[in-house]
Amino acid sequence: MNTADRLLGTLIWVLAVLAIAGVTHIVTILTLPAFASKDIYAWIGELAKPAQLGVEPHAQPGSQLVPFADPAIVQAVCPFDLSQGGLRLHADVEGDRFLSLSFHTPQGKLFYALTDLAAREGRIDIVVLTAQQLEAVEADDDEENPSQDLRLLPPTLRGFVFINALADVLGEREEAERRVRSVSCGLEPIVEE
Amino acid sequence: MSRGASVPYGRGRWTAAILLGKYLSAAAAGIVLGLILTWFVIDRKKGFGSIAAGPWTSFSRIGATDVEPYSRAILAYYGETPLSESQAISFISYVDSSGAEFNAACDYALSGEVPPARYWTLTLYSPEGALVANPANRYGFTSNEILRNAEGQFEITIAPHARPGNWLPSGGASRFVLVLRLYDSDLSVASGTIEAAKMPVLVKGSCE
Numbered sequence: 001m002n003t004a005d006r007l008l009g010t011l012i013w014v015l016a017v018l019a020i021a022g023v024t025h026i027v028t029i030l031t032l033p034a035f036a037s038k039d040i041y042a043w044i045g046e047l048a049k050p051a052q053l054g055v056e057p058h059a060q061p062g063s064q065l066v067p068f069a070d071p072a073i074v075q076a077v078c079p080f081d082l083s084q085g086g087l088r089l090h091a092d093v094e095g096d097r098f099l100s101l102s103f104h105t106p107q108g109k110l111f112y113a114l115t116d117l118a119a120r121e122g123r124i125d126i127v128v129l130t131a132q133q134l135e136a137v138e139a140d141d142d143e144e145n146p147s148q149d150l151r152l153l154p155p156t157l158r159g160f161v162f163i164n165a166l167a168d169v170l171g172e173r174e175e176a177e178r179r180v181r182s183v184s185c186g187l188e189p190i191v192e193e
Numbered sequence: 194m195s196r197g198a199s200v201p202y203g204r205g206r207w208t209a210a211i212l213l214g215k216y217l218s219a220a221a222a223g224i225v226l227g228l229i230l231t232w233f234v235i236d237r238k239k240g241f242g243s244i245a246a247g248p249w250t251s252f253s254r255i256g257a258t259d260v261e262p263y264s265r266a267i268l269a270y271y272g273e274t275p276l277s278e279s280q281a282i283s284f285i286s287y288v289d290s291s292g293a294e295f296n297a298a299c300d301y302a303l304s305g306e307v308p309p310a311r312y313w314t315l316t317l318y319s320p321e322g323a324l325v326a327n328p329a330n331r332y333g334f335t336s337n338e339i340l341r342n343a344e345g346q347f348e349i350t351i352a353p354h355a356r357p358g359n360w361l362p363s364g365g366a367s368r369f370v371l372v373l374r375l376y377d378s379d380l381s382v383a384s385g386t387i388e389a390a391k392m393p394v395l396v397k398g399s400c401e
Contacts, residue, residue, distance in 0.1 A: 013219050020223025021230065028231040029262055033269035059324060061332075067322025070374055071332045072314045098312060098376055100280045108269075115280055115377060164280070166312055166376060168337040 033107070044160055050081040051187040053163070055180060058173065072167050074176040078185035079160040080128055086137075086188035087128040089161065093119040098166040099179060103128070105156045112152055126150045130157065133190045140191075161185065234263060235270050236320075237287070247389035248292070249284035249373065282310075282380055284373040287320070289395040295370070297363045300352040300398035303371075308391050310378035312336050315349060317361055320368050327364035334359060353401065371395075 043065055048054025055076045059069040069075075080087040093099060093116040101124070102113040118124065127149045129137065134151060141147060163183050167176040243263075244251045288294050289301055307313050316333035317325055324332045334349060339359050341347045349359040351371070363369050373393070380387070 009215075013215055016216075016219040017223045017226060020220055021226035024224045024227025025230045028228065029234070029266045032231075032235075032266040035269075061324045061326035064323060068318060068372060069322075069324075070314055070316055070372075071324060072316075072335045102280065113280055117377065166314075166335070168312070168335060 044077050044079055047077055048079055050079045050084060050158075051087055051185060053078050053181070053183065053185045055177060074165045074167060074173060074180050076163040076180045076183070077160055078163065078183075079158070080154075081158045082128065082130045082133065082154070083157055084187060086130075086133050086190050087161075087185065088188040089124070089126040089128075089183065089185050091116075091119070091124040091163075091183040093122050093124060094179065097179060098164075099183075100162075100164045101126070101183075102162045102164075103152060103154065103159065104162065105154065105159050111154055111159075120148060123148075124150075126152060127188055128152045128154055128159075128161075129188075129190070136190050231266075235267055244387055246284070246387040246392045248286045248288045248290050248395050249387075249389075249392050250286070251282060251284050251387065280376065282375045282378050284375075284392070286371045286373075286395065289397045291397065293397065295363075295368065296397075296400065297353060297366050297369055299400040300350060300356070302348055302350055302396045302398055303361075303393050304346070304348040304396075305393045306391050307336070307373070307393055308375055308378060308380040308387070310336070310375035310380070312376040313378075314374045314376070315361070316372045316374070317351065317363060317366075318370050318372060319366050320370050325362070325364040325366045325369065327362035329355070329360070329362050331360070331362055334361060350398075352398075 044054075047056065053076050055074070056065055057063060058074075059065070059071045078087070078089065089101065091099060091101070097116065099116040100113065101115075103111050105111060114124070116124070125148060127137070129151055131153060134153060137151070163180050163185075165176040165179040167173050286295075295301065303315070313336045314333055319325060339347045339349065347359060349361050350356040351361045351363050351369075353363050353365075355362075
């Protein structure tokens with residue numbers, strides 16, 4: 001075996017290593033969410049039942065529900081299960097205080113989000129529905145007096161909504177918690193024809 | 194005449210063993226290298242979705258509806274529930290403005306500009322995202338509670354022991370990271386670049 005053969009052999013070996021490294025890397029990155037996300041959101045079920053609001057405990061050293069939680073944010077969660085009916089959310093927006101709602105699938109994937117800046121006349125009204133429930137609701141719509149509700153069709157039957165308020169000053173947590181608790185989340189009865 | 198025929202039987206087996214060794218070593222080295230690469234991406238929260246500006250890295254595409262695989266893996270690993278991009282843009286820093294990793298025995302001064310936002314918050318964590326216990330019970334600052342000078346400028350001192358002004362305790366952490374969040378900011382990370390000059394600088398001070 002001469003030097004050129006040896007070099008070629010080494011080059012092929014290095015290329016093989018790189019190819020296998022690439023495949024390993026891609027496979028682990030792609031499969032990690034499936035392995036890791038199973039229990040991530042298990043705590044949500046313990047905090048609140050579907051169509052009920054549960055306020056997360058204050059993020060403090062040693063008692064954090066999630067890593068990298070912002071201690072200035074008070075967060076509540078409202079899970080939904082559309083097999084039991086639609087979900088209605090209502091929030092009254094006060095002045096210039098930050099309030100946000102984000103809508104997620106059970107795996108945590110975001111499908112809709114808005115802040116208090118999107119409120120109309122100080123109100124946020126959202127109904128989360130399936131396509132069949134939407135049809136039933138639209139059949140009942142009054143054309144003279146159109147509904148002001150924002151209607152959302154999630155990609156999954158179940159999921160959860162996060163409600164966030166920001167405490168201006170870290171000590172003013174109670175005030176932010178009161179604003180989060182003032183958001184109502186409940187079952188929207190829908191008569192399907 | 195085929196090559197194999199000229200090689201004695203024993204040497205043929207030997208060659209096969211070497212070849213098998215080469216395949217196995219390539220596979221093992223490849224898998225290890227691939228895992229190291231994945232670990233690095235997850236540990237440092239790097240990926241194609243990240244944007245660097247000075248010592249800061251944004252991984253805020255994580256909150257978008259079309260999350261790319263790297264951000265999805267990072268998100269799943271840490272179990273975070275991030276706010277969407279329309280609500281908050283997050284920047285994380287592991288290093289000071291000279292590029293040196295944070296040392297909890299040292300003081301750091303954070304000053305300069307923060308991109309325009311309705312609110313911003315600065316929080317100190319362990320690299321795993323845990324809040325760091327300290328006697329002052331202070332884990333961060335919000336834009337509305339920091340002390341500013343007459344020109345509206347501010348400086349936050351990250352230090353293990355109490356400092357006058359805006360003191361953010363690094364507590365007993367051996368390593369720490371800083372996260373800057375901009376709430377309702379007009380800043381767009383979708384373009385993929387942010388000027389480092391528009392982000393706060395982190396200057397190392399004295400060490401214990």
